Amino acid sequence: MAYIVTLPARQMKDIHERLQIQLRLTKVLAAQARPLGPDIGPPMAMVISEDLADASGHRSRWLVWMGSVARHNTPGTVDRSITIDPLRECSERVPLDGQHGLLALMPADLRNEFDEACLLGEANWLSRPLWDAIEAALRRRYPRLLPLLDWLLAQADPPLLDSRDAADRAWQEQQDATRSLVRISDFPLSSLSAWRRPAVREEPYLAGIIPQPSEAALIERDIRAAGRAFGLDSDWLRGDEVRCHINVLSDGKGRRLEIVNVNALPLEARTGTDMIYYHVPTESFVLVQYKRLDPYKKEIRVDGRLRSQLDRLDEVAKLSSSPGRPSEWRLGSDPCFLKLAYWPEDRFNKSVDGLTPGMYLPVSYVRLLLEDECTRGSQADSKARLLGYGRVERHLVGTQFVQLVKEGLVGTIRTTREQLWEVVKKRAEQGQNILLGREYSNESVHERQRRNRSRSSKDGSYVHEVYTQETLFGSDSAE
Known part of the structure:
Protein backbone atom coordinates (compact mmCIF):
# COMPACT_ATOMS: atom_id res chain seq x y z
CA MET A 1 0.00 0.00 0.00
CA ALA A 2 1.06 3.62 -0.42
CA TYR A 3 1.95 5.89 2.47
CA ILE A 4 2.02 9.62 3.09
CA VAL A 5 4.23 11.46 5.60
CA THR A 6 3.36 15.10 6.26
CA LEU A 7 5.86 17.39 8.01
CA PRO A 8 5.89 21.12 8.74
CA ALA A 9 7.94 23.11 6.24
CA ARG A 10 10.27 24.32 9.01
CA GLN A 11 11.02 20.75 10.09
CA MET A 12 11.62 19.74 6.48
CA LYS A 13 14.17 22.53 6.19
CA ASP A 14 15.91 21.42 9.39
CA ILE A 15 16.28 17.78 8.30
CA HIS A 16 16.90 18.43 4.60
CA GLU A 17 20.68 18.04 4.76
CA ARG A 18 20.43 14.83 6.80
CA LEU A 19 17.95 13.34 4.34
CA GLN A 20 20.26 14.17 1.43
CA ILE A 21 23.06 12.20 3.10
CA GLN A 22 21.15 9.22 4.49
CA LEU A 23 18.45 8.99 1.78
CA ARG A 24 16.12 7.20 4.16
CA LEU A 25 13.46 8.14 6.70
CA THR A 26 11.79 6.20 9.51
CA LYS A 27 8.44 7.37 10.80
CA VAL A 28 6.01 5.97 13.37
CA LEU A 29 2.69 4.96 11.86
CA ALA A 30 -0.27 5.31 14.23
CA ALA A 31 -2.47 2.23 14.44
CA GLN A 32 -5.58 2.44 12.30
CA ALA A 33 -7.68 0.32 9.97
CA ARG A 34 -5.87 -0.60 6.77
CA PRO A 35 -7.45 0.00 3.36
CA LEU A 36 -9.74 -2.85 2.43
CA GLY A 37 -9.49 -5.05 -0.65
CA PRO A 38 -7.04 -7.62 -1.97
CA ASP A 39 -5.17 -5.15 -4.22
CA ILE A 40 -3.61 -2.64 -1.86
CA GLY A 41 -0.97 -1.37 -4.25
CA PRO A 42 2.82 -1.01 -4.15
CA PRO A 43 4.51 0.21 -0.94
CA MET A 44 5.29 3.68 -2.26
CA ALA A 45 5.72 6.68 0.01
CA MET A 46 5.36 10.43 -0.40
CA VAL A 47 6.84 13.03 1.94
CA ILE A 48 4.80 16.22 2.05
CA SER A 49 5.96 19.66 3.24
CA GLU A 50 3.17 21.86 4.61
CA ASP A 51 3.33 25.59 5.30
CA LEU A 52 1.15 27.21 7.93
CA ALA A 53 -2.39 27.80 6.72
CA ASP A 54 -3.19 31.37 5.70
CA ALA A 55 -5.85 33.56 7.31
CA SER A 56 -8.57 31.93 5.24
CA GLY A 57 -7.49 28.46 6.36
CA HIS A 58 -6.24 27.35 2.94
CA ARG A 59 -3.48 24.74 3.12
CA SER A 60 -0.22 25.03 1.20
CA ARG A 61 1.32 21.58 0.67
CA TRP A 62 4.10 20.36 -1.58
CA LEU A 63 5.34 16.92 -2.60
CA VAL A 64 9.11 17.15 -2.05
CA TRP A 65 10.39 13.56 -1.57
CA MET A 66 9.31 10.12 -2.79
CA GLY A 67 10.46 6.63 -1.94
CA SER A 68 9.46 3.05 -1.36
CA VAL A 69 8.91 1.42 2.00
CA ALA A 70 11.64 -1.12 2.62
CA ARG A 71 10.29 -2.79 5.73
CA HIS A 72 7.87 -2.49 8.62
CA ASN A 73 9.08 -2.34 12.21
CA THR A 74 7.13 -3.02 15.39
CA PRO A 75 8.42 -0.72 18.16
CA GLY A 76 5.33 -1.27 20.30
CA THR A 77 2.09 -3.12 20.61
CA VAL A 78 0.06 -0.18 19.34
CA ASP A 79 2.18 1.72 16.87
CA ARG A 80 4.13 0.56 13.85
CA SER A 81 6.87 2.33 11.97
CA ILE A 82 7.82 2.45 8.33
CA THR A 83 11.29 2.94 6.89
CA ILE A 84 11.34 4.69 3.53
CA ASP A 85 14.45 3.36 1.83
CA PRO A 86 15.32 4.38 -0.83
CA LEU A 87 14.15 7.95 -0.41
CA ARG A 88 14.84 10.51 -3.16
CA GLU A 89 14.19 14.23 -3.49
CA CYS A 90 11.90 15.23 -6.33
CA SER A 91 13.67 17.10 -9.12
CA GLU A 92 10.94 19.75 -8.82
CA ARG A 93 8.57 20.65 -6.00
CA VAL A 94 5.04 19.55 -6.79
CA PRO A 95 2.26 21.82 -5.47
CA LEU A 96 -0.74 19.90 -4.19
CA ASP A 97 -3.24 22.67 -3.43
CA GLY A 98 -4.87 25.42 -5.41
CA GLN A 99 -6.09 25.69 -8.97
CA HIS A 100 -2.83 24.36 -10.40
CA GLY A 101 -2.15 21.82 -7.67
CA LEU A 102 -2.01 18.07 -8.23
CA LEU A 103 -5.21 17.49 -6.25
CA ALA A 104 -7.17 19.58 -8.76
CA LEU A 105 -6.80 16.71 -11.23
CA MET A 106 -8.66 14.28 -8.92
CA PRO A 107 -12.33 13.74 -8.12
CA ALA A 108 -13.75 15.14 -4.88
CA ASP A 109 -13.92 11.81 -3.03
CA LEU A 110 -10.19 11.14 -3.55
CA ARG A 111 -9.29 14.71 -2.59
CA ASN A 112 -11.23 14.25 0.67
CA GLU A 113 -9.44 10.97 1.37
CA PHE A 114 -6.10 12.65 0.75
CA ASP A 115 -6.93 15.50 3.16
CA GLU A 116 -7.97 12.99 5.86
CA ALA A 117 -4.68 11.11 5.51
CA CYS A 118 -2.47 14.19 5.15
CA LEU A 119 -2.27 15.06 8.85
CA LEU A 120 0.58 17.30 9.96
CA GLY A 121 3.34 15.38 11.72
CA GLU A 122 1.87 11.96 10.98
CA ALA A 123 2.33 9.02 8.61
CA ASN A 124 -0.76 7.37 7.20
CA TRP A 125 -1.99 4.85 4.65
CA LEU A 126 -3.46 5.66 1.26
CA SER A 127 -5.87 3.43 -0.65
CA ARG A 128 -4.93 1.91 -3.99
CA PRO A 129 -7.41 4.09 -5.98
CA LEU A 130 -5.93 7.23 -4.43
CA TRP A 131 -2.35 6.17 -5.17
CA ASP A 132 -3.28 5.27 -8.75
CA ALA A 133 -4.82 8.72 -9.20
CA ILE A 134 -1.71 10.41 -7.76
CA GLU A 135 0.60 8.41 -10.02
CA ALA A 136 -1.49 9.16 -13.10
CA ALA A 137 -1.52 12.87 -12.27
CA LEU A 138 2.25 12.95 -11.76
CA ARG A 139 2.86 11.18 -15.06
CA ARG A 140 0.52 13.55 -16.87
CA ARG A 141 1.78 16.85 -15.47
CA TYR A 142 5.40 16.19 -14.41
CA PRO A 143 7.26 14.17 -17.08
CA ARG A 144 10.59 15.01 -15.46
CA LEU A 145 9.58 12.82 -12.51
CA LEU A 146 8.92 9.75 -14.68
CA PRO A 147 12.45 8.24 -14.35
CA LEU A 148 12.24 8.56 -10.57
CA LEU A 149 8.75 7.06 -10.49
CA ASP A 150 9.77 4.13 -12.66
CA TRP A 151 12.92 3.50 -10.59
CA LEU A 152 11.01 3.52 -7.29
CA LEU A 153 8.11 1.43 -8.57
CA ALA A 154 10.50 -1.21 -9.90
CA GLN A 155 11.77 -1.66 -6.34
CA ALA A 156 8.42 -1.34 -4.63
CA ASP A 157 6.66 -3.82 -6.92
CA PRO A 158 9.30 -6.24 -8.29
CA PRO A 159 8.37 -8.97 -10.76
CA LEU A 160 8.02 -12.49 -9.39
CA LEU A 161 10.42 -15.06 -10.82
CA ASP A 162 9.12 -18.56 -11.50
CA SER A 163 11.49 -21.37 -10.49
CA ARG A 164 9.93 -23.62 -13.12
CA ASP A 165 11.06 -21.37 -15.98
Missing part, protein backbone atom coordinates in the same frame (compact mmCIF):
# COMPACT_ATOMS: atom_id res chain seq x y z
CA ALA A 166 14.64 -21.71 -17.29
CA ALA A 167 15.19 -17.99 -17.87
CA ASP A 168 13.70 -17.06 -14.50
CA ARG A 169 15.89 -19.63 -12.76
CA ALA A 170 19.00 -18.10 -14.31
CA TRP A 171 17.85 -14.60 -13.34
CA GLN A 172 17.14 -15.77 -9.77
CA GLU A 173 20.74 -16.92 -9.38
CA GLN A 174 22.18 -13.82 -11.03
CA GLN A 175 19.95 -11.61 -8.90
CA ASP A 176 21.23 -13.19 -5.72
CA ALA A 177 24.83 -12.88 -6.93
CA THR A 178 24.27 -9.19 -7.72
CA ARG A 179 22.84 -8.54 -4.27
CA SER A 180 25.77 -10.36 -2.67
CA LEU A 181 28.26 -8.14 -4.50
CA VAL A 182 26.45 -4.99 -3.41
CA ARG A 183 26.39 -6.17 0.22
CA ILE A 184 30.06 -7.13 0.19
CA SER A 185 31.14 -3.80 -1.28
CA ASP A 186 28.92 -1.89 1.17
CA PHE A 187 26.94 0.13 -1.36
CA PRO A 188 23.24 0.84 -0.62
CA LEU A 189 21.12 -2.28 -1.03
CA SER A 190 18.70 -0.34 -3.21
CA SER A 191 21.38 0.62 -5.75
CA LEU A 192 20.75 -2.37 -8.03
CA SER A 193 17.29 -3.37 -6.80
CA ALA A 194 15.22 -1.68 -9.51
CA TRP A 195 14.74 -4.41 -12.11
CA ARG A 196 12.34 -5.38 -14.84
CA ARG A 197 12.38 -8.70 -16.70
CA PRO A 198 14.40 -8.25 -19.95
CA ALA A 199 12.44 -8.62 -23.19
CA VAL A 200 14.88 -11.29 -24.44
CA ARG A 201 15.20 -14.45 -22.34
CA GLU A 202 18.86 -14.88 -23.28
CA GLU A 203 19.85 -11.55 -21.73
CA PRO A 204 21.88 -11.35 -18.50
CA TYR A 205 20.19 -10.21 -15.32
CA LEU A 206 21.93 -6.81 -15.43
CA ALA A 207 20.17 -6.10 -18.74
CA GLY A 208 16.99 -5.51 -16.71
CA ILE A 209 18.49 -3.12 -14.16
CA ILE A 210 16.90 0.34 -14.06
CA PRO A 211 19.57 2.85 -12.98
CA GLN A 212 18.97 5.52 -10.40
CA PRO A 213 17.97 8.73 -12.20
CA SER A 214 20.86 11.22 -12.17
CA GLU A 215 22.58 13.66 -14.45
CA ALA A 216 25.67 11.43 -14.61
CA ALA A 217 23.64 8.49 -15.89
CA LEU A 218 22.42 10.59 -18.81
CA ILE A 219 25.87 11.66 -20.07
CA GLU A 220 27.11 9.89 -23.20
CA ARG A 221 30.49 8.28 -22.47
CA ASP A 222 33.20 6.36 -24.24
CA ILE A 223 32.48 3.16 -22.38
CA ARG A 224 35.17 1.10 -24.07
CA ALA A 225 37.29 2.43 -21.21
CA ALA A 226 35.14 0.32 -18.88
CA GLY A 227 35.94 -2.72 -21.01
CA ARG A 228 39.66 -2.05 -20.80
CA ALA A 229 39.37 -1.70 -17.03
CA PHE A 230 38.22 -5.31 -16.91
CA GLY A 231 40.72 -6.46 -19.50
CA LEU A 232 37.79 -7.59 -21.64
CA ASP A 233 38.68 -9.50 -24.78
CA SER A 234 36.52 -7.77 -27.41
CA ASP A 235 37.12 -10.50 -30.03
CA TRP A 236 35.86 -13.16 -27.65
CA LEU A 237 32.85 -11.08 -26.62
CA ARG A 238 31.82 -10.42 -30.22
CA GLY A 239 30.56 -14.00 -30.47
CA ASP A 240 26.89 -14.38 -31.35
CA GLU A 241 26.03 -16.07 -28.06
CA VAL A 242 28.11 -13.87 -25.74
CA ARG A 243 26.08 -11.23 -23.93
CA CYS A 244 27.71 -8.73 -21.60
CA HIS A 245 26.43 -5.86 -19.45
CA ILE A 246 28.34 -3.66 -17.01
CA ASN A 247 27.01 -1.59 -14.11
CA VAL A 248 29.29 0.76 -12.17
CA LEU A 249 28.60 2.21 -8.72
CA SER A 250 30.85 4.90 -7.23
CA ASP A 251 30.69 7.08 -4.14
CA GLY A 252 32.21 10.40 -3.17
CA LYS A 253 35.14 8.80 -1.35
CA GLY A 254 36.78 7.15 -4.35
CA ARG A 255 35.28 3.68 -3.95
CA ARG A 256 34.06 2.04 -7.14
CA LEU A 257 32.26 -1.24 -7.79
CA GLU A 258 32.22 -2.51 -11.37
CA ILE A 259 29.91 -5.46 -12.03
CA VAL A 260 30.10 -7.32 -15.32
CA ASN A 261 27.45 -9.90 -16.22
CA VAL A 262 28.54 -12.33 -18.95
CA ASN A 263 26.59 -15.18 -20.54
CA ALA A 264 28.62 -17.00 -23.20
CA LEU A 265 26.29 -19.83 -24.22
CA PRO A 266 22.61 -20.19 -25.16
CA LEU A 267 20.21 -20.42 -22.24
CA GLU A 268 19.65 -24.17 -22.59
CA ALA A 269 23.40 -24.89 -22.55
CA ARG A 270 24.21 -23.08 -19.31
CA THR A 271 24.95 -25.09 -16.19
CA GLY A 272 24.57 -22.50 -13.42
CA THR A 273 25.87 -19.22 -12.04
CA ASP A 274 29.20 -18.07 -10.62
CA MET A 275 29.59 -15.02 -8.44
CA ILE A 276 33.15 -13.67 -8.33
CA TYR A 277 34.18 -10.76 -6.11
CA TYR A 278 37.61 -9.23 -6.73
CA HIS A 279 39.09 -6.67 -4.32
CA VAL A 280 41.63 -4.73 -6.37
CA PRO A 281 43.78 -3.23 -3.56
CA THR A 282 44.48 -6.66 -2.05
CA GLU A 283 44.44 -8.62 -5.36
CA SER A 284 42.07 -11.12 -3.83
CA PHE A 285 38.97 -12.84 -5.20
CA VAL A 286 36.28 -15.19 -3.93
CA LEU A 287 34.20 -17.45 -6.20
CA VAL A 288 30.76 -18.83 -5.34
CA GLN A 289 29.18 -21.46 -7.58
CA TYR A 290 25.40 -21.74 -7.25
CA LYS A 291 23.61 -25.06 -6.87
CA ARG A 292 19.85 -25.27 -6.47
CA LEU A 293 18.38 -27.42 -3.72
CA ASP A 294 15.40 -29.57 -4.62
CA PRO A 295 12.40 -27.34 -3.75
CA TYR A 296 10.70 -30.18 -1.84
CA LYS A 297 13.50 -32.31 -0.36
CA LYS A 298 15.87 -29.34 0.17
CA GLU A 299 18.88 -31.35 -0.95
CA ILE A 300 20.84 -32.13 -4.11
CA ARG A 301 22.25 -35.37 -5.46
CA VAL A 302 26.00 -35.31 -6.06
CA ASP A 303 26.68 -36.62 -9.56
CA GLY A 304 29.74 -36.91 -11.76
CA ARG A 305 29.27 -33.42 -13.17
CA LEU A 306 29.32 -31.84 -9.72
CA ARG A 307 32.45 -33.77 -8.80
CA SER A 308 34.18 -32.57 -11.98
CA GLN A 309 33.09 -29.01 -11.14
CA LEU A 310 34.72 -29.39 -7.74
CA ASP A 311 37.91 -30.43 -9.50
CA ARG A 312 37.79 -27.29 -11.63
CA LEU A 313 37.25 -25.15 -8.55
CA ASP A 314 40.35 -26.74 -7.02
CA GLU A 315 42.29 -25.62 -10.10
CA VAL A 316 41.01 -22.07 -9.60
CA ALA A 317 42.21 -22.14 -5.99
CA LYS A 318 45.78 -22.84 -7.15
CA LEU A 319 46.01 -19.25 -8.41
CA SER A 320 46.44 -18.13 -4.80
CA SER A 321 49.86 -17.47 -3.24
CA SER A 322 51.08 -17.90 0.31
CA PRO A 323 50.57 -14.97 2.71
CA GLY A 324 53.59 -12.68 3.00
CA ARG A 325 52.22 -10.12 5.47
CA PRO A 326 49.51 -10.04 8.17
CA SER A 327 46.88 -8.44 5.91
CA GLU A 328 47.18 -11.43 3.52
CA TRP A 329 46.40 -14.06 6.15
CA ARG A 330 43.20 -16.00 5.52
CA LEU A 331 41.13 -18.36 7.67
CA GLY A 332 41.88 -21.15 5.20
CA SER A 333 43.08 -21.90 1.71
CA ASP A 334 39.55 -22.01 0.23
CA PRO A 335 38.68 -19.12 -2.12
CA CYS A 336 35.88 -21.15 -3.76
CA PHE A 337 32.49 -22.01 -2.26
CA LEU A 338 29.29 -23.76 -3.22
CA LYS A 339 26.04 -22.03 -2.39
CA LEU A 340 23.25 -24.57 -2.07
CA ALA A 341 20.41 -22.12 -2.63
CA TYR A 342 16.74 -22.71 -1.90
CA TRP A 343 13.98 -21.32 -4.09
CA PRO A 344 10.46 -22.75 -3.59
CA GLU A 345 8.86 -24.03 -6.78
CA ASP A 346 5.95 -21.63 -6.56
CA ARG A 347 5.43 -18.84 -9.06
CA PHE A 348 3.12 -17.09 -6.59
CA ASN A 349 5.75 -17.09 -3.86
CA LYS A 350 6.69 -13.63 -2.60
CA SER A 351 9.88 -12.12 -3.99
CA VAL A 352 12.98 -12.31 -1.77
CA ASP A 353 14.10 -8.90 -0.53
CA GLY A 354 17.57 -9.88 0.64
CA LEU A 355 19.83 -12.81 -0.11
CA THR A 356 18.23 -16.10 -1.06
CA PRO A 357 18.36 -18.66 1.79
CA GLY A 358 21.15 -21.15 1.31
CA MET A 359 24.21 -22.96 2.61
CA TYR A 360 27.71 -21.65 1.83
CA LEU A 361 30.19 -24.53 1.79
CA PRO A 362 33.96 -24.22 1.15
CA VAL A 363 35.14 -26.75 -1.43
CA SER A 364 37.50 -28.53 0.99
CA TYR A 365 34.58 -28.93 3.40
CA VAL A 366 32.43 -30.41 0.62
CA ARG A 367 35.17 -32.97 -0.02
CA LEU A 368 35.05 -34.08 3.62
CA LEU A 369 31.26 -34.21 3.59
CA LEU A 370 31.27 -36.52 0.57
CA GLU A 371 33.44 -38.99 2.46
CA ASP A 372 31.26 -38.94 5.56
CA GLU A 373 28.26 -41.11 6.37
CA CYS A 374 26.06 -38.04 6.83
CA THR A 375 25.80 -37.60 3.05
CA ARG A 376 25.22 -41.25 2.16
CA GLY A 377 21.91 -42.07 0.49
CA SER A 378 19.39 -44.65 1.60
CA GLN A 379 20.18 -48.36 1.79
CA ALA A 380 18.45 -48.87 -1.52
CA ASP A 381 20.87 -46.40 -3.11
CA SER A 382 23.86 -46.55 -0.78
CA LYS A 383 26.33 -45.26 -3.38
CA ALA A 384 24.48 -41.97 -3.78
CA ARG A 385 25.72 -38.87 -2.00
CA LEU A 386 23.35 -36.08 -0.98
CA LEU A 387 23.99 -32.54 0.24
CA GLY A 388 21.33 -30.45 1.95
CA TYR A 389 19.88 -29.09 5.15
CA GLY A 390 19.21 -32.52 6.62
CA ARG A 391 22.74 -33.71 5.79
CA VAL A 392 25.12 -30.90 6.71
CA GLU A 393 25.25 -30.02 10.37
CA ARG A 394 27.41 -26.89 10.01
CA HIS A 395 27.42 -24.31 7.26
CA LEU A 396 27.78 -20.59 6.66
CA VAL A 397 24.72 -18.45 5.98
CA GLY A 398 24.65 -15.34 3.81
CA THR A 399 25.40 -12.76 6.52
CA GLN A 400 28.37 -14.79 7.79
CA PHE A 401 29.80 -15.29 4.32
CA VAL A 402 29.43 -11.62 3.38
CA GLN A 403 31.16 -10.51 6.57
CA LEU A 404 34.11 -12.88 6.03
CA VAL A 405 34.63 -11.50 2.53
CA LYS A 406 34.28 -7.88 3.66
CA GLU A 407 36.89 -8.47 6.36
CA GLY A 408 39.30 -10.05 3.88
CA LEU A 409 39.35 -13.30 5.86
CA VAL A 410 38.67 -15.50 2.83
CA GLY A 411 39.87 -15.28 -0.77
CA THR A 412 42.93 -15.70 -2.92
CA ILE A 413 46.23 -13.94 -2.29
CA ARG A 414 48.04 -11.84 -4.93
CA THR A 415 45.94 -12.88 -7.95
CA THR A 416 46.34 -10.54 -10.91
CA ARG A 417 43.57 -9.07 -13.02
CA GLU A 418 44.82 -11.03 -16.02
CA GLN A 419 44.58 -14.30 -14.08
CA LEU A 420 41.10 -13.35 -12.94
CA TRP A 421 39.87 -12.63 -16.46
CA GLU A 422 41.22 -15.98 -17.70
CA VAL A 423 39.10 -17.62 -14.98
CA VAL A 424 36.05 -15.62 -16.10
CA LYS A 425 36.46 -16.61 -19.75
CA LYS A 426 37.04 -20.26 -18.96
CA ARG A 427 34.10 -20.46 -16.56
CA ALA A 428 31.81 -18.74 -19.08
CA GLU A 429 32.90 -21.09 -21.84
CA GLN A 430 32.11 -24.02 -19.53
CA GLY A 431 28.49 -22.84 -19.35
CA GLN A 432 28.38 -20.68 -16.22
CA ASN A 433 26.51 -17.38 -15.99
CA ILE A 434 29.11 -14.98 -14.60
CA LEU A 435 28.56 -12.10 -12.18
CA LEU A 436 31.96 -10.51 -11.61
CA GLY A 437 32.30 -7.64 -9.17
CA ARG A 438 35.52 -5.63 -9.08
CA GLU A 439 35.89 -3.19 -6.17
CA TYR A 440 38.49 -0.46 -6.15
CA SER A 441 39.25 1.99 -3.34
CA ASN A 442 42.10 3.99 -1.83
CA GLU A 443 41.30 2.71 1.65
CA SER A 444 44.00 1.28 3.85
CA VAL A 445 43.38 -2.06 5.55
CA HIS A 446 42.54 -0.22 8.76
CA GLU A 447 40.13 2.17 7.02
CA ARG A 448 38.35 -0.72 5.32
CA GLN A 449 37.91 -2.53 8.63
CA ARG A 450 36.65 0.61 10.34
CA ARG A 451 34.06 1.22 7.60
CA ASN A 452 32.87 -2.38 7.72
CA ARG A 453 32.36 -2.25 11.47
CA SER A 454 30.85 1.22 11.69
CA ARG A 455 27.31 1.28 13.07
CA SER A 456 26.76 4.98 12.38
CA SER A 457 24.49 6.20 9.61
CA LYS A 458 26.30 6.16 6.28
CA ASP A 459 26.15 8.41 3.27
CA GLY A 460 23.69 6.68 0.93
CA SER A 461 24.57 8.72 -2.16
CA TYR A 462 26.26 7.16 -5.18
CA VAL A 463 26.57 7.45 -8.95
CA HIS A 464 25.23 4.63 -11.14
CA GLU A 465 26.47 4.15 -14.70
CA VAL A 466 25.26 1.48 -17.12
CA TYR A 467 27.22 0.11 -20.08
CA THR A 468 25.71 -2.35 -22.54
CA GLN A 469 27.45 -4.67 -24.95
CA GLU A 470 26.22 -2.66 -27.92
CA THR A 471 27.83 0.54 -26.67
CA LEU A 472 30.84 -1.19 -25.20
CA PHE A 473 31.81 -2.76 -28.52
CA GLY A 474 30.22 -0.26 -30.90
CA SER A 475 31.68 1.16 -34.07
CA ASP A 476 35.04 2.89 -34.17
CA SER A 477 33.27 6.14 -34.98
CA ALA A 478 32.29 6.40 -31.33
CA GLU A 479 35.88 7.18 -30.40
